[in-house]
Amino acid sequence: MQAEIITIGDEILIGQIVDTNSAFISKALNKIGVSVYQITSVQDDIAHITKSLKEAEENADIIIITGGLGPTKDDITKRTICDYFQDTLVPSEAVLDNIKHIWKTYIKKPLAQVNIDQALVPSKAKVLMNKYGSAPGMWMESNGKVFISLPGVPYEMKALMEDEVIPKLRKTYQFPFIKHVTLLTYGLGESNLAERIETWEDNLPSFIKLAYLPGLGRVRLRLSAKSFDKNLVETEMESQIKALLPQIEDIFVGFETDDSIEAIIGKQLTALNKTVCTAESCTGGKIAQLFTKNAGASKYFKGSVVSYATEAKIDVLQVPEALIKAHSVVSAPVVEAMAKHARELFKTDYAIATTGNAGPDKGDSDAEVGTVFIAIATKDRVYSEKFELGNHRTKVIMKAVNKAFEMLQKEILKK
Amino acid sequence: MQAEIITIGDEILIGQIVDTNSAFISKALNKIGVSVYQITSVQDDIAHITKSLKEAEENADIIIITGGLGPTKDDITKRTICDYFQDTLVPSEAVLDNIKHIWKTYIKKPLAQVNIDQALVPSKAKVLMNKYGSAPGMWMESNGKVFISLPGVPYEMKALMEDEVIPKLRKTYQFPFIKHVTLLTYGLGESNLAERIETWEDNLPSFIKLAYLPGLGRVRLRLSAKSFDKNLVETEMESQIKALLPQIEDIFVGFETDDSIEAIIGKQLTALNKTVCTAESCTGGKIAQLFTKNAGASKYFKGSVVSYATEAKIDVLQVPEALIKAHSVVSAPVVEAMAKHARELFKTDYAIATTGNAGPDKGDSDAEVGTVFIAIATKDRVYSEKFELGNHRTKVIMKAVNKAFEMLQKEILKK
Numbered sequence: 001m002q003a004e005i006i007t008i009g010d011e012i013l014i015g016q017i018v019d020t021n022s023a024f025i026s027k028a029l030n031k032i033g034v035s036v037y038q039i040t041s042v043q044d045d046i047a048h049i050t051k052s053l054k055e056a057e058e059n060a061d062i063i064i065i066t067g068g069l070g071p072t073k074d075d076i077t078k079r080t081i082c083d084y085f086q087d088t089l090v091p092s093e094a095v096l097d098n099i100k101h102i103w104k105t106y107i108k109k110p111l112a113q114v115n116i117d118q119a120l121v122p123s124k125a126k127v128l129m130n131k132y133g134s135a136p137g138m139w140m141e142s143n144g145k146v147f148i149s150l151p152g153v154p155y156e157m158k159a160l161m162e163d164e165v166i167p168k169l170r171k172t173y174q175f176p177f178i179k180h181v182t183l184l185t186y187g188l189g190e191s192n193l194a195e196r197i198e199t200w201e202d203n204l205p206s207f208i209k210l211a212y213l214p215g216l217g218r219v220r221l222r223l224s225a226k227s228f229d230k231n232l233v234e235t236e237m238e239s240q241i242k243a244l245l246p247q248i249e250d251i252f253v254g255f256e257t258d259d260s261i262e263a264i265i266g267k268q269l270t271a272l273n274k275t276v277c278t279a280e281s282c283t284g285g286k287i288a289q290l291f292t293k294n295a296g297a298s299k300y301f302k303g304s305v306v307s308y309a310t311e312a313k314i315d316v317l318q319v320p321e322a323l324i325k326a327h328s329v330v331s332a333p334v335v336e337a338m339a340k341h342a343r344e345l346f347k348t349d350y351a352i353a354t355t356g357n358a359g360p361d362k363g364d365s366d367a368e369v370g371t372v373f374i375a376i377a378t379k380d381r382v383y384s385e386k387f388e389l390g391n392h393r394t395k396v397i398m399k400a401v402n403k404a405f406e407m408l409q410k411e412i413l414k415k
Numbered sequence: 416m417q418a419e420i421i422t423i424g425d426e427i428l429i430g431q432i433v434d435t436n437s438a439f440i441s442k443a444l445n446k447i448g449v450s451v452y453q454i455t456s457v458q459d460d461i462a463h464i465t466k467s468l469k470e471a472e473e474n475a476d477i478i479i480i481t482g483g484l485g486p487t488k489d490d491i492t493k494r495t496i497c498d499y500f501q502d503t504l505v506p507s508e509a510v511l512d513n514i515k516h517i518w519k520t521y522i523k524k525p526l527a528q529v530n531i532d533q534a535l536v537p538s539k540a541k542v543l544m545n546k547y548g549s550a551p552g553m554w555m556e557s558n559g560k561v562f563i564s565l566p567g568v569p570y571e572m573k574a575l576m577e578d579e580v581i582p583k584l585r586k587t588y589q590f591p592f593i594k595h596v597t598l599l600t601y602g603l604g605e606s607n608l609a610e611r612i613e614t615w616e617d618n619l620p621s622f623i624k625l626a627y628l629p630g631l632g633r634v635r636l637r638l639s640a641k642s643f644d645k646n647l648v649e650t651e652m653e654s655q656i657k658a659l660l661p662q663i664e665d666i667f668v669g670f671e672t673d674d675s676i677e678a679i680i681g682k683q684l685t686a687l688n689k690t691v692c693t694a695e696s697c698t699g700g701k702i703a704q705l706f707t708k709n710a711g712a713s714k715y716f717k718g719s720v721v722s723y724a725t726e727a728k729i730d731v732l733q734v735p736e737a738l739i740k741a742h743s744v745v746s747a748p749v750v751e752a753m754a755k756h757a758r759e760l761f762k763t764d765y766a767i768a769t770t771g772n773a774g775p776d777k778g779d780s781d782a783e784v785g786t787v788f789i790a791i792a793t794k795d796r797v798y799s800e801k802f803e804l805g806n807h808r809t810k811v812i813m814k815a816v817n818k819a820f821e822m823l824q825k826e827i828l829k830k
Contacts, residue, residue, distance in 0.1 A: 010624070010626055010639075011626060011628055011637070012437075012438070012441070012454065013441055013450070013451040013452075013453070013454065014441055014442065014445045014451070014595065014637075014639070015437075015438040015439060015440070015441030015442030015443070015444075015445060015451075016438075016442070016597075016628065016637065017438065017628070018433065018434075018435050018437075018438040019433075019434065019437070019438070019454075020433050022427075022430075022433075022434070022456070023427070023430040023431075023432065023433040023434070024430060025430070026427070026428055026429055026430030027429065027430030027431070028430070029430075030429045030430060035428070036428040036429070036430075037428075037458070037463075038428070038455060038456065038457055038458075038463075038467075039427065039428065039434075039455070039456035040453060040454070040455050040456075041437070041453065041454035041455075042453055043452070043453075044626075048452075048453075052453075070605060070606075070627065070629065071605060071606035071609065072605055072606065072609040072627045106805070107604060109604070109607060112606050112607055112609075112610045113610070114606040114609055114610060115606045132805075132806075132807060153629075153630075155807045155809065155810055180429065182431075189522060189524070190485055190486060190487055191486035191487065191527050191529040191530045191533075192524060192527055194486065194487040194527075194529055195527045195528070195529060209425070211425055211426060211459075212485065212487045213426055213431060213432070214485065214568075215568075222426070222429075222431065224425075224429070277727075278721075280700075284703055284704050284706070284707025284708070284712070285695075285700030285701070285702075285703030285704040285707065285719055285721065286700070286704045286707075287700075288699055288700030288703075288704075288721045288723075289699050289700040289701045289703075289704045291699070292699025292700065292701075292721070292723060293699070293809070293812075295774070295775050295776070295808055297699070297723065298723060298724060301723050301724075302723060302724040302726065302727050303720065303721045303722045303723045303724055303727035303731065304700055304719070304720070304721035304723075305718065305719070305720055305721075305731070306693075306700065306703040306707070306718045306719035306720075306721065307718045308703075308707060308712065308713060308716050308717060308718045308719075309713060309716075309717040309718055309761075311717065311761075311762065312692075312717050312718035312761055315760065315761070315762070316718065316720070316731075316760055316761065345730065345731055346724075346726075346727055346730070346731065347726065347730070359710070360710050361710070388521075390521070390547075391547075392547060392570045393710055394570065394708070395570055397708075
């Protein structure tokens with residue numbers, strides 16, 4: 001079963017927004033055994049949308065379209081789809097009620113005609129109710145293919161995918177069994193890793209594909225198996241992983257789940273009833289922000305001091321000025337003092353601290369661009385590691401964040 | 416002049432990574448007057464890549480391909496492109512030298528054959544040197560069309576676009592003049608805004624397009640004009656904006672530049688020689704992280720206390736416990752105390768503080784999900800505003816961050 005995704009909007013093609021919807025939709029489809037053949041981003045233009053619908057219909061059974069459903073003139077998706085199916089627009093009572101409810105509760109302004117028009121849908125479409133906005137999702141079937149139109153606003157689209165589209169696809173089709181397993185490794189580059197496991201890779205059965213996903217100090221190995229024979233997928237995947245593991249023993253960190261490392265740490269800390277705080281210099285609050293992105297973070301995350309300026313390390317974190325003078329602000333003693341004092345300040349079980357130079361220029365210290373120290377403090381000890389993380393600012397910050405999470409996770413798992 | 420972007424990689428189609436490259440490339444092309452007709456994400460598959468190259472060649476003059484250039488077996492872009500042009504792969508001395516340099520300086524391991532093979536390029540290709548990685552960019556011309564192949568790693572691709580591709584395109588072609596102007600508004604929804612400016616919109620000349628870009632409490636109006644007549648674009652754009660502004664006077668915030676609001680604030684603070692810090696609860700360090708993402712942030716950003724737990728507000732920010740008990744942790748007096756104490760702690764000119772409930776559940780307070788208080792502290796005064804930011808966690812956080820930046824910018828511009 002194959003799908004295609006069409007994202008509509010000039011704002012994508014002029015680079016004003018990044019299309020994050022496609023990745024979300026692809027992941028959701030893959031999980032239920034639907035492969036995505038292609039993702040196409042097209043203009044708000046009747047001819048272009050029509051052409052992409054035709055092409056997608058040739059390759060795919062399921063066509064998901066996002067965007068172009070707003071109330072304004074530049075959004076023409078609904079009319080184009082309606083013409084594509086030689087259908088007419090009719091008002092949907094349920095959608096109009098939803099729009100009225102939103103306007104009454106949140107907008108608190110009178111409904112304009114353009115909003116009332118959002119309740120118009122093609123007569124053959126099944127409406128998918130949008131609980132976060134006024135533009136409805138639509139499900140249309142034609143010649144054994146399914147066309148699904150969703151609003152482009154990410155959180156509206158996500159809720160519709162989860163609550164409506166996926167359950168309805170499961171009801172409509174029988175899907176092959178699909179299984180992705182991702183092995184997280186670090187410490188060996190992509191090419192060295194590929195060389196090491198070449199023989200194993202060459203002997204993989206044809207229904208299992210391998211991909212290398214390198215990034216910021218890690219290489220993820222993704223195995224994807226797909227077959228209607230669930231048993232075959234399960235046994236073969238298991239035996240292939242069993243054969244691989246001894247070959248990557250020294251660099252294998254764990255299996256990757258859908259959860260980010262910070263979400264996994266959050267669950268581990270919650271289960272252990274432990275808490276964490278951070279003292280961030282070069283990572284500038286990114287670690288705190290990633291922890292607090294997850295609902296329920298208040299159970300284990302107490303807070304952070306982002307001590308970006310050297311004075312802040314002295315004034316807020318009580319790092320002794322003499323220590324900074326003796327070792328420089330980017331040093332093991334300073335990062336360890338940051339972690340120790342942060343842990344005391346926030347009264348947590350663990351503290352993470354970072355200091356380094358993310359570039360592009362040398363900052364308050366003599367440290368080379370890319371030099372980062374990361375410390376972990378616990379009740380019993382404080383320790384740190386030094387890393388050289390390259391010469392690209394964003395990359396240095398993100399690598400440091402990843403390393404910090406890895407160090408903390410190792411520490412937690414020791415217990 | 417039209418371009419197409421083809422991004423290659425199964426990891427995009429299974430949703431493991433978000434394709435951010437296309438937005439970057441689109442923006443860079445649009446700036447020099449090249450429209451992007453379509454963005455297509457395809458599989459690591461010879462037939463599929465070949466098909467997409469053929470289709471792109473029909474619509475576009477410039478075809479930019481990213482991804483699939485790694486050293487491993489699943490990366491087949493280079494061989495496919497080589498076959499497409501009926502060319503052969505030959506070793507490039509310059510690329511091999513670069514690879515040797517990277518291995519010697521950073522990797523510190525012996526070169527494997529797969530790495531040496533990365534120096535192979537189609538004989539007709541002009542090599543674009545990659546200063547951050549081993550995979551070279553390639554520039555090929557055929558039948559008056561240009562094909563550019565770039566690595567998929569975002570920071571490698573970005574550097575190649577800026578240093579090689581854009582300058583070389585400018586040398587090769589004469590581009591039409593293009594101008595985008597984005598007007599930032601807040602306080603009125605997309606549909607109400609559209610109704611208000613309907614007559615003006617209907618009378619826009621055909622070479623100026625208008626788009627509504629709603630998001631997180633703001634609506635951006637983007638005007639795009641394109642013509643070989645630079646003078647026409649300039650005068651008509653100016654007169655259209657002049658006609659529009661009085662109609663949106665009450666909701667117009669400013670013109671949007673390529674810079675994010677936090678980068679603009681950073682420049683304004685640097686020019687004024689002023690500093691800022693933050694005390695963040697519900698925004699969890701996101702404001703600090705956005706400030707410190709920008710190089711040079713240490714000039715104006717001193718630090719942050721992320722006081723996620725109530726105890727942290729008391730222990731680290733010295734908010735009186737009695738104040739919290741009297742008003743609740745999500746309240747104007749508490750957020751103002753947070754801002755005031757943060758400003759004193761970090762010795763800055765300005766402080767931003769946030770407290771609120773981002774959901775999904777009620778936290779340490781009785782505040783409704785979506786209720787957020789934001790305070791600004793200056794030398795002379797502290798004040799706060801209350802916002803209701805909806806029922807979606809990520810949305811609440813990002814809206815609060817936007818509001819905080821808007822409040823700070825207003826305060827700075829008062830001076």
